[in-house]
Amino acid sequence: MSTKEVRKKLRIEDILNNNVWDVDYEAHIIVDTSKCAKCEYKPCVRLCPAECYTMVDDKVLFSYEGCLECGTCRIVCPEEAITWRYPPSGRGIHFRFS
Ligand code: SF4
Structure with a gap:
């Protein structure tokens, strides 16, 4: 079985766990949650592929x-509530593609 065929059978969670x-x-x-209260659709909750944003008691x-x-x-935050930068060099995610 090729690598491509194996990948097709894996769930996205399995691939990310590599x-x-x-x-x-x-x-x-940094998220300014005082601005989140004004946001009607909260696209971050729906669109973050890592599910870093969750709703707890309407917050x-x-x-x-x-x-x-x-x-x-x-990009998707309509309230500009997010201050974003990359982590310092060497920190954060290290992608593994195999
Ligand atoms: S940058 Fe991080 S927190 Fe923001 S949507 Fe992507 S994975 Fe989620």
Whole structure:
């Protein structure tokens, strides 16, 4: 069975679990949750591929540890509530493609 065939049978969670995170003690994404209260659709919750944004009692809860550094949340936030930067060199996600 080829690598491509094996990948087709894996769930996205399985593929992501091949990656390694060297999580920095300081968050590389800061969310101003006071702005989230004004946001009607909360696209970050729906579009973050790592599910870093969740709803808890009608409030957005964010955790940066599993971030894929894709930048989607920064782009889709209509309230500009997100301050985004890459983690310091060597920190964050280390992608593994095999
Ligand atoms: S950068 Fe991507 S993976 Fe990280 S929190 Fe934003 S949407 Fe999620």
